[in-house]
Amino acid sequence: MNGFSNYLHTLWQVFRKDLQVEWRGRQGLPVMLVFALLVVFLFNFALQLTPALQAGLASGLLWVALAFASTLGLNRSVSLERENNALDGLLLTPADRSAIFFGKTLSNLTFTTLVALVLLPVFSLFYQQNMLNPRLLLVVLLGLGAYTSLGTLLAALSIQTRTRDVLLPVLLYPLALPVLIAAVEATRGILGGQAWGELQSWILLLVACNILFLAAGLLLFDTILEE
Amino acid sequence: MQYNEAMTSAQTTPEPAAIAVQGLSKRFNLQPVLKDLTLEVTDGSLCVLVGSNGAGKTTLLRIIASLVRPDSGAVTLSGMTLKGNPALRRQIGYLGHQSLFYSDLNAVENLNHYARLYRLDYPSQRAAEAIASVNLVKHQHKPVRTYSRGMLQRLAIARALLHDPAILLLDEPYTGLDKDAALALDDRLRTLHRPGRTLLIAAHHPQRLLTFASHVAWLKEGRIAQHQPVNRLSETLNLQEYLRETV
Numbered sequence: 001m002n003g004f005s006n007y008l009h010t011l012w013q014v015f016r017k018d019l020q021v022e023w024r025g026r027q028g029l030p031v032m033l034v035f036a037l038l039v040v041f042l043f044n045f046a047l048q049l050t051p052a053l054q055a056g057l058a059s060g061l062l063w064v065a066l067a068f069a070s071t072l073g074l075n076r077s078v079s080l081e082r083e084n085n086a087l088d089g090l091l092l093t094p095a096d097r098s099a100i101f102f103g104k105t106l107s108n109l110t111f112t113t114l115v116a117l118v119l120l121p122v123f124s125l126f127y128q129q130n131m132l133n134p135r136l137l138l139v140v141l142l143g144l145g146a147y148t149s150l151g152t153l154l155a156a157l158s159i160q161t162r163t164r165d166v167l168l169p170v171l172l173y174p175l176a177l178p179v180l181i182a183a184v185e186a187t188r189g190i191l192g193g194q195a196w197g198e199l200q201s202w203i204l205l206l207v208a209c210n211i212l213f214l215a216a217g218l219l220l221f222d223t224i225l226e227e
Numbered sequence: 228m229q230y231n232e233a234m235t236s237a238q239t240t241p242e243p244a245a246i247a248v249q250g251l252s253k254r255f256n257l258q259p260v261l262k263d264l265t266l267e268v269t270d271g272s273l274c275v276l277v278g279s280n281g282a283g284k285t286t287l288l289r290i291i292a293s294l295v296r297p298d299s300g301a302v303t304l305s306g307m308t309l310k311g312n313p314a315l316r317r318q319i320g321y322l323g324h325q326s327l328f329y330s331d332l333n334a335v336e337n338l339n340h341y342a343r344l345y346r347l348d349y350p351s352q353r354a355a356e357a358i359a360s361v362n363l364v365k366h367q368h369k370p371v372r373t374y375s376r377g378m379l380q381r382l383a384i385a386r387a388l389l390h391d392p393a394i395l396l397l398d399e400p401y402t403g404l405d406k407d408a409a410l411a412l413d414d415r416l417r418t419l420h421r422p423g424r425t426l427l428i429a430a431h432h433p434q435r436l437l438t439f440a441s442h443v444a445w446l447k448e449g450r451i452a453q454h455q456p457v458n459r460l461s462e463t464l465n466l467q468e469y470l471r472e473t474v
Binding site: 013017020024025027080083084085090092093094095096097 | 292293294295296313314315316317319321323325326327328329330331332336340341343344345346370386
C-alpha cells in the first residue's frame with residue numbers, strides 16, 4: 001500500500017510540475033489552441049460546405065485538429081524535458097519510472113482535453129452539429145487518452161535520438177491510425193444519430209488501444225529512457 | 228530496508244566498496260568509450276577521476292548514476308545493484324554538465340519539485356536551506372533561465388546535495404564558478420569528505436582537488452590506468468607526469 005501511495009505521489013508530482021511549467025511559461029497550450037482553432041476556421045471558410053456535407057466532414061476535421069494540436073503538445077512536452085537535460089533529474093530520483101510515464105501522459109491528456117473543450121463549442125457553431133453530447137465527450141476522452149499515451153511513449157523514445165523533431169510525428173501518425181479511425185467513425189456515428197450498439201465495436205477498439213498503450217508504457221518506459 | 232540489512236551483514240563480512248565497477252564496457256556508435264573498466268572506491272574516500280577529453284569520465288559517472296546502460300559489466304553501490312532497486316538511487320547525488328532544471332520555474336520551485344520526488348520531510352524547508360547554502364537567496368524567485376552559468380552551477384550543486392546522499396558523483400563541479408564560489412565549493416567538499424560519504428569527482432584540471440582528495444584514478448583509453456591514494460602519487464611517475472601536463 002505504501003508502494004502504491006509512493007507511485008501515486010510520483011505521478012502527481014510529475015503532473016503538477018508540468019502544469020506549473022505550463023502556467024509559468026505558457027508555451028504549449030496557447031499554441032495548441034491557436035492551431036486547432038485555425039484548422040476549424042480555415043476549413044469552414046475554404047470548403048463552403050452544405051449542411052449535409054458538414055455533418056459528414058465534421059468528425060474528420062475535429063480529429064485532424066485534435067491530433068495535430070496534441071502532437072504540438074507532445075513536442076512541447078519533449079522539449080521541456082530535453083532542455084537542461086531535466087529528464088535526467090527525474091530519472092535520478094527513486095521514483096518509479098512508469099509513474100513518470102503516467103504523470104506525463106496525464107498532463108498531456110489534460111492539455112489536449114482543454115483544447116477539445118474549447119474546440120467543441122466552436123465546432124458546434126461553425127458546423128451546426130451538436131458537439132456537446134456526453135457520448136461524444138466520452139469518445140473524445142477515449143480517443144485522446146489512447147493518442148496521448150502512445151504519443152508520450154514515442155516522445156520518450158524520440159528524446160534519445162538526434163532526429164527527435166521529426167521522429168515523433170513519423171512514428172506517431174502511422175501507429176495512431178487505428179485510434180484515429182475508430183475515433184472518427186465513432187464520432188461520425190454519434191453525430192449521425194446512430195444507436196450506441198452500432199458504435200460498440202469502435203468504442204471497444206478505443207478502450208483496447210488505451211489499455212494496450214498504457215500497458216506498453218508501464219512495461220517499456222524504464223527501458224526506453226535508458227541510453 | 229534492503230540497504231539496512233546489507234549494512235548489518237557487512238559487519239561480519241568484508242565491507243563492500245561504496246562504488247564497485249566490474250568489467251564495464253560501453254560503445255557509442257560502435258566507438259568503444261569504456262573497455263572492461265574496473266574500479267573500486269571505498270567508503271569515505273574522495274576520489275578524483277582524471278583523464279583527457281573524451282577519456283570516458285562523464286560516461287563512467289552516468290553509468291554509475293544509472294543514467295546510461297552499459298553494454299557489459301556491473302556497478303554495485305555498497306554491494307547492491309541499482310537494477311530492480313530504485314530506492315538505492317536515493318543514495319546518489321549527481322552533478323552533470325547540465326543543470327537538470329526547468330527553465331521557466333524559479334530556484335524554489337525547481338528544488339521543491341526535487342525535494343518532493345525524493346520524499347524529503349519538510350521539502351520547502353530543505354529547498355530553502357539548499358538555496359541558502361549556495362548563496363542564491365536573493366535570486367531564488369527568478370526563473371532559472373535568467374541565471375548566469377555560475378549561478379546555475381551553484382544551484383545544480385545544491386540540487387545534487389539536497390537529499391544528503393551517501394555517494395556523490397560530480398562531473399567538473401568547478402565549471403563556471405568564480406573565485407569565491409570555487410573557494411566555497413572547496414570548503415563544502417572538505418566538509419562532505421567524511422566516513423559514510425563517498426565522493427567521485429571527474430575533473431580535467433584536478434590540481435585544487437588534489438590538495439584535499441584521498442585518492443586519484445586515471446582514466447586512460449577506456450580503462451583505469453592508475454588508482455592510487457594521493458599521498459602515494461610520487462610512486463606513480465606516469466600519473467604525476469600527466470597531472471603536471473594538465474596544469
